Amino acid sequence: MLKQASPLALVELDADAPCCAPLAQRRVPAEAAAVLAPAFKALGDPVRLRLLSMIASAEGGEACVCDLTPAFELTGPTISHHLKALREAGLVDAERRGTWVYYRARPAVLRQLAALLTVESTPAS
Amino acid sequence: MLKQASPLALVELDADAPCCAPLAQRRVPAEAAAVLAPAFKALGDPVRLRLLSMIASAEGGEACVCDLTPAFELTGPTISHHLKALREAGLVDAERRGTWVYYRARPAVLRQLAALLTVESTPAS
DNA sequence: TCTCTGGTTAGACAGACATCAAGACAGCCG
DNA sequence: CGGCTGTCTTGATGTCTGTCTAACCAGAGA
Numbered sequence: 001m002l003k004q005a006s007p008l009a010l011v012e013l014d015a016d017a018p019c020c021a022p023l024a025q026r027r028v029p030a031e032a033a034a035v036l037a038p039a040f041k042a043l044g045d046p047v048r049l050r051l052l053s054m055i056a057s058a059e060g061g062e063a064c065v066c067d068l069t070p071a072f073e074l075t076g077p078t079i080s081h082h083l084k085a086l087r088e089a090g091l092v093d094a095e096r097r098g099t100w101v102y103y104r105a106r107p108a109v110l111r112q113l114a115a116l117l118t119v120e121s122t123p124a125s
Numbered sequence: 126m127l128k129q130a131s132p133l134a135l136v137e138l139d140a141d142a143p144c145c146a147p148l149a150q151r152r153v154p155a156e157a158a159a160v161l162a163p164a165f166k167a168l169g170d171p172v173r174l175r176l177l178s179m180i181a182s183a184e185g186g187e188a189c190v191c192d193l194t195p196a197f198e199l200t201g202p203t204i205s206h207h208l209k210a211l212r213e214a215g216l217v218d219a220e221r222r223g224t225w226v227y228y229r230a231r232p233a234v235l236r237q238l239a240a241l242l243t244v245e246s247t248p249a250s
Numbered sequence: 251t252c253t254c255t256g257g258t259t260a261g262a263c264a265g266a267c268a269t270c271a272a273g274a275c276a277g278c279c280g
Numbered sequence: 281c282g283g284c285t286g287t288c289t290t291g292a293t294g295t296c297t298g299t300c301t302a303a304c305c306a307g308a309g310a
Contacts, residue, residue, distance in 0.1 A: 024232070026178075027178050028175055028178040030171065034171045037173075043169070045298080049161060052148060053151075053153040066256070066257090075301085076256085077300075080257060081297095096307090098307065100256070101258090110242050110243075111243075117235050117242070118236075118239045119235050194287095205287065221277090224287090225286070226286085
């Protein structure tokens with residue numbers, strides 16, 4: 001089950017068009033917040049943040065689980081659990097090739113989240 | 126107790142200097158992840174995301190609790206709880222002026238988080 | 251087919267979290 | 281001073297999360 005039927009969470013995160021104006025420009029509507037919050041929640045764990053970084057910064061843009069797991073003092077199932085969370089948040093994609101499973105970041109989604117947090121050059125603190 | 130003694134969570138988030146290179150450029154070290162994750166976790170709730178947006182996008186860059194609370198179907202204490210979470214994550218500051226308490230976003234921290242998620246223009250999908 | 255390795259799923263458990271009701275505190279105004 | 285309004289804190293409760301062990305599935309090779 002590597003091609004999870006992406007749960008409602010990323011309905012709009014998939015779209016190429018930016019789903020929302022920057023947080024500080026106009027109020028994020030409730031519906032958008034419901035869509036975006038799960039993505040941030042997925043980033044809200046140190047292990048997942050590191051996993052995503054390892055995946056996104058890896059050579060070729062993808063990383064094998066076999067390379068990710070040994071970097072943590074956690075069991076395999078726990079890492080798998082965190083990867084699943086990243087997957088369901090729409091932040092990464094997984095693909096099995098032969099024996100190994102490779103994870104790949106989804107830059108478009110990351111860009112959307114970054115755009116949401118963007119603040120126009122310091123107005124006047 | 127409005128000037129909470131910012132808990133370890135934002136040790137580096139306060140610094141003006143960017144604490145980390147973009148997530149996709151180099152691996153986020155464990156220590157940095159431990160500092161950054163709580164900020165994302167704070168954003169990982171629809172109510173807090175909306176609260177932060179309302180604060181950051183408000184006229185004058187600040188919002189009164191009395192304006193925030195009625196926008197949700199939640200009790201006062203619950204909103205207060207979420208605001209405290211945003212405060213402890215270093216995302217907002219609170220200040221009491223007379224009867225009302227005003228919250229203000231911290232653009233520098235938001236910018237750091239945005240920078241972390243930034244992805245260089247699609248290299249080659 | 252049997253077996254080994256890599257990865258996920260299932261079940262369990264401790265700790266953390268969201269929410270509310272009730273109480274406490276701070277500042278205004280009569 | 282005394283009551284009122286606005287906000288925060290505390291305590292209780294049900295749910296969610298992170299982690300583990302054990303069991304299961306998928307390919308690769310013998």
